[in-house]
Amino acid sequence: MRDRRGDVLAGGVVPGGALSLLGNEERLRESWRRSEETYRIDPSTRAGARVLTASEFRELRDRLSSFLRIAQLGVSRLHEQVRDSGYCVLLTNGHGATIDFRGSPSLDEDFRRRGFLVGACWSEVEEGTCGVGTAIVDRAPILVHRAEHFRSHNSGITCSAAPVFGPGDELVGVLNASAFAAPENRNSQAVVYRLVQQNALAIENALFVEGYKSAWTLSISAPGDSWSLGEVHYLAFDDGGRIVAASRRLRVGLFAGASLPSRRLEDFFDLSASELVRRAHERPGAPIALRCLANGLLFEAQLRAPVREAAPCSTLSVKRGFDALAARDPRVLESIERVKRVVDRKLTILLLGETGSGKEAFAKAIHGHSQRRDKPFVALNCAAIPETLIESELFGYKEGAFTGAKARGAKGKVQQSNGGTLFLDEIGDMPLALQTRLLRVLAEGEVVALGASEPEKVDLNVICATHRDLASMVRSGQFREDLFYRLNAAVFRLPPLRERSDRCEVIRQVLEEEMVTAGRRLVLPDAVLERLAGYPWPGNIRELRNALRFAVAVCDDETLALEHFPESVTDPLAMPVALSPTVFALPPPVLPAGDEREHMLHVLRQCHWNISAAAAHIGVSRSTLYRRMQRQGIVAPNAADVLSAQGQVHH
Numbered sequence: 001m002r003d004r005r006g007d008v009l010a011g012g013v014v015p016g017g018a019l020s021l022l023g024n025e026e027r028l029r030e031s032w033r034r035s036e037e038t039y040r041i042d043p044s045t046r047a048g049a050r051v052l053t054a055s056e057f058r059e060l061r062d063r064l065s066s067f068l069r070i071a072q073l074g075v076s077r078l079h080e081q082v083r084d085s086g087y088c089v090l091l092t093n094g095h096g097a098t099i100d101f102r103g104s105p106s107l108d109e110d111f112r113r114r115g116f117l118v119g120a121c122w123s124e125v126e127e128g129t130c131g132v133g134t135a136i137v138d139r140a141p142i143l144v145h146r147a148e149h150f151r152s153h154n155s156g157i158t159c160s161a162a163p164v165f166g167p168g169d170e171l172v173g174v175l176n177a178s179a180f181a182a183p184e185n186r187n188s189q190a191v192v193y194r195l196v197q198q199n200a201l202a203i204e205n206a207l208f209v210e211g212y213k214s215a216w217t218l219s220i221s222a223p224g225d226s227w228s229l230g231e232v233h234y235l236a237f238d239d240g241g242r243i244v245a246a247s248r249r250l251r252v253g254l255f256a257g258a259s260l261p262s263r264r265l266e267d268f269f270d271l272s273a274s275e276l277v278r279r280a281h282e283r284p285g286a287p288i289a290l291r292c293l294a295n296g297l298l299f300e301a302q303l304r305a306p307v308r309e310a311a312p313c314s315t316l317s318v319k320r321g322f323d324a325l326a327a328r329d330p331r332v333l334e335s336i337e338r339v340k341r342v343v344d345r346k347l348t349i350l351l352l353g354e355t356g357s358g359k360e361a362f363a364k365a366i367h368g369h370s371q372r373r374d375k376p377f378v379a380l381n382c383a384a385i386p387e388t389l390i391e392s393e394l395f396g397y398k399e400g401a402f403t404g405a406k407a408r409g410a411k412g413k414v415q416q417s418n419g420g421t422l423f424l425d426e427i428g429d430m431p432l433a434l435q436t437r438l439l440r441v442l443a444e445g446e447v448v449a450l451g452a453s454e455p456e457k458v459d460l461n462v463i464c465a466t467h468r469d470l471a472s473m474v475r476s477g478q479f480r481e482d483l484f485y486r487l488n489a490a491v492f493r494l495p496p497l498r499e500r501s502d503r504c505e506v507i508r509q510v511l512e513e514e515m516v517t518a519g520r521r522l523v524l525p526d527a528v529l530e531r532l533a534g535y536p537w538p539g540n541i542r543e544l545r546n547a548l549r550f551a552v553a554v555c556d557d558e559t560l561a562l563e564h565f566p567e568s569v570t571d572p573l574a575m576p577v578a579l580s581p582t583v584f585a586l587p588p589p590v591l592p593a594g595d596e597r598e599h600m601l602h603v604l605r606q607c608h609w610n611i612s613a614a615a616a617h618i619g620v621s622r623s624t625l626y627r628r629m630q631r632q633g634i635v636a637p638n639a640a641d642v643l644s645a646q647g648q649v650h651h
Contacts, residue, residue: 027138028129028148034137035128035150043128046153049115050126052097057119064099067172070210071164072389074203075100078177081195087179088116094171096123096132107180114157116178127151131159132174139163139171141200143193145186158182160193162200165248167211175200198231201249205234208247209304212236215244216273217304218265220290222297239553241265241273268293276303277550281543281566286613300610305546321369325361326509328502335492336365342490343370343461348442350427350487351465353494356542359465360425362494366463367421375420380413383426383624391434391450398451414447414458421461427487428468428479429624435480442486476596478631497544498536507532507544514548522552523559531562535569597632600625609636 035041052060061068071091079089079102088111091100098120103111111117124133128150135142141162147155161176177196182189209217215236222231233250237243241264266272270291271279279288280303287300322336339349343366351359360379367377385393396412413422424430430438441447442462446455464487473479497503511524537543551564600618607613615625629635 024143027134027140027142028144031124031129031134031137032150034124039125039128041126041128041150043150043152045151049120049122051115051117052119052121060093060097061099064093067207068099070206071100071173071175071203074175074199074206075102077202078175078195078199081199082177082179082192085179085192086181087177087192090116090122090132090174090176090178092122092132092174092176094136094173095121096126096136096174097121099173110180111178114154114180122176127154130154131161131176131178135161135163135174135176136171139165141193141197143186143189145189146182146184148186156180158186158189160189160196162197164200164203164207166204167208167245167247169248172207173203175203201231204247204249205232208234208236208245212245213307215306216277217306218276219302219304220250220299221301222299237265237273243268274550274554276301278566278568281539281547281550282568287610305549321373322365324368325365326502326505328505329495329500331495332500332502335362335494339366339490339492340369346461347490348487349461349463350489350491351463351494352491353465353467354496354540355467356540357467357494357496358541359494360423361541362492363421363423363463363465367423367461370421370461372420372461376417377421377423378413378417379423379425381425383429390431391437394434395437395447396449398449409449409451412447412449414441414460415449415456417460418458419460421463424462424464426466426468426624427464428466428470428473429627431627432478432480435483439480439483439486442483496537497540498538503533504529506541507548510541510545511548511552514545514552518549518552520552521558522555525559525561528560528562528565532565532569596628597634600628600632600634604629604634604636611636 035043068091075089075091082089083102083104086104086107088101088103088107090098092098098116098118101111101116101118103116115122121127122130122132124130124137127133129144130149130151131142131144134144141160144159144161146158149155149157149159157178157180159176159178161174163171164173164175166172175196177192179192205219212234215238217234217236219232219234221233233247235243235246235250243263243265264273265276270293271288276288276290287302290299290301291297292299322340325332325336327333327336342349349363349366351362353359363379364377367373380394382390392410392412394412394414396410396415398409424438437448440455441458444455445459446457448455470479470484470487474481474484497506500506507529508524511522515522532544532547539546547565547569550566551560555561555564600614603617604611604614607617611625618625
């Protein structure tokens with residue numbers, strides 16, 4: 001034992017090389033000193049990790065349910081990346097108590113004997129130098145490899161750990177990957193160590209976006225391949241362009257500890273907030289070039305609009321059903337009259353239309369006109385939620401269905417809408433495996449939650465929507481034929497905004513809603529209204545709402561003027577070249593599986609594997625493109641290198 005101590009304190013166990021720049025050596029020596037001199041741990045004892053009682057673990061899990069929900073995707077992704085190489089994955093709270101564990105059936109018993117299980121506590125005070133505990137003390141990533149662990153019975157383990165920080169810079173947890181049979185050379189852990197840090201950063205980013213969803217959020221990354229590997233950092237700013245907050249690594253790196261309150265975007269970058277919003281409107285989904293004034297470095301940025309709180313009910317119109325829609329276009333009126341005849345006939349309704357054309361608003365109007373108007377209206381966007389979460393979000397789960405599940409389980413969207421209406425937006429992006437379960441809900445009126453043994457009866461109306469060609473997807477095997485015919489009974493197509501004859505009424509109503517939300521009263525001159533009505537609105541009502549929201553925010557007078565709107569809306573000469581009439585057509589039919597793969601590869605290569613740009617070109621969200629890439633077995637070249645190093649890529 002004295003030899004182990006001497007080796008570590010002298011740096012003998014910690015070689016230099018690729019990982020020396022991480023500063024692990026001195027930190028490991030300091031951790032060993034704390035373990036021996038401050039905590040007075042006997043390294044030869046084999047007490048095993050302390051494990052919380054069942055009631056303590058339930059209380060902890062309930063208290064951290066929001067963190068667990070957000071972190072689940074990062075934990076699952078890391079586990080998928082490393083499990084085939086014999087690693088388990090832990091997620092702990094900020095004090096080292098394990099709140100999620102992912103292993104493999106063949107190794108779980110071995111991991112359990114070593115203390116890798118939910119409820120196990122891996123603080124440095126109790127276990128001495130170890131991945132989780134030392135990462136907590138140092139508030140920094142750490143690799144603790146084999147004999148670098150303080151306790152002798154942990155000396156065969158390798159642990160890569162990275163802390164996870166909340167939006168307020170508080171330490172909320174640690175992500176850790178561990179294995180038994182690791183090579184002696186610690187540099188062999190470089191890939192896993194990197195993956196742990198990437199996924200910890202992804203969880204941090206998700207926490208930041210959730211924490212500042214009521215502000216404008218800007219994601220920033222170095223241009224090129226790093227965008228698709230999760231090297232993205234965030235900052236939030238208000239309607240006036242003042243920075244509200246920045247994610248931890250962005251603050252430490254790019255801003256070098258500068259005081260951010262009251263500072264504006266143009267203090268750090270070559271674009272103001274209004275210019276950023278204008279460019280985001282001009283090319284929805286495309287990255288924006290952003291240069292740092294301090295060092296001249298060029299970054300890629302994407303802008304996310306704030307999620308506003310609904311205005312108090314007392315200030316809103318009491319109109320319900322179709323009376324709440326601005327609808328004077330003959331085609332829309334015809335659809336309204338037709339849908340009124342089937343709204344309470346237990347038929348699944350399918351709404352077709354371009355992205356942003358108002359399908360959810362139409363669905364809410366259907367619900368408001370139905371006999372279920374006083375019951376819940378529950379919406380789920382199948383393209384906006386990670387595939388790993390859709391099943392539990394839609395069908396719910398019972399207690400113990402998976403690690404991190406709430407003590408009493410949770411109702412899914414189907415159960416929440418019981419008695420009312422369930423709206424499934426972008427149904428074409430629902431994974432095939434879940435389409436069968438949805439068909440049971442529609443055909444049998446029952447749902448089986450995750451972890452449940454018996455079905456639960458439900459009574460609800462279902463409205464689905466998509467901009468995709470479901471018939472072509474059926475032919476290519478991407479959508480179930482029986483579900484397609486179940487949805488195809490009552491189909492209504494919503495025209496794009498540019499084709500509607502009631503554009504002026506739509507503009508006035510959306511402006512009214514945005515003024516109520518902002519608590520302002522503004523005048524819209526006829527000349528400005530005429531210019532807005534003449535714009536083709538490729539993003540439809542969603543683009544219109546964002547443009548009006550921006551104008552309301554930046555207008556410092558009582559009258560809206562053209563200068564308050566994005567330049568692409570008010571100046572035809574500033575319209576991007578890409579906005580040709582073909583852009584305004586519905587997306588082309590879905591190609592057969594092989595052709596779709598080649599098309600995606602062609603676009604990705606043209607965009608130099610920039611996922612954001614490729615998604616914008618194809619006309620889908622980034623998450624949807626990632627899902628289709630996974631379905632078609634497409635891996636970005638840089639990601640392939642990482643996976644190949646782990647033996648996960650099979651040619």
